[in-house]
Amino acid sequence: MRSYGRDSAYVSSRTDLLQNRPTCFTLATWMWAEWTWVEKKQRGPEEIMAVRLNRKAYDHARRLIEDRKVVLDERDDWSEHQPSAQQENRFVEEHGLGEYQRWYLGIDDKIGEDRKTRYKFPYRDFENVHRRGVLSAESRAGQYKNFDIEQATAHLHGMLDVVRAG
DSSP states (O other): OOOOSHHHHHHHHHHHTTSSOOOOSSHHHHHHHHHHHHHHHHHOHHHHTOEEEOHHHHHHHHHHHHTTOEEOOOTTHHHHHSOOHHHHHHHHHHHOHHHHGGGEEEEETTSOTTOGGGEEEEOBSSSSEEHHHHHHHHHHHHHTTOHHHHHHHHHHHHHHHHHHHO
């Protein structure tokens, strides 16, 4: 086995104890991988996929794209276009959580219905669908293995590409 530095010898000897675990090249990487593996093992498979597709939000996003209510923003624009916490609170006060949830593609069923944190994967500014918001949600859904949300965002991404091309 190759040596990749002072930490790798420690990591390699530790990974031998983990049975069929890949060798990590730095202690930090190993610690993160081990923590993630232990956390998932402790939570169990039913809790890993606690976030599900918000069908109302998906249908709402499709209608907005069909009506061309989109912002075809570039790479770093999404962080500037996302509503602030104040704007979100004002929106909830004016429209309620029922309307608020239509702007988030994921619902975390472990969190109560009266909480804003229940809603995940934003794609909007409360008026339009943002291309970078959809791409960000697609990437995060894939990263967290929320396959239904990943598929839905991939479809929205394709619809936005058609709008962009035409």
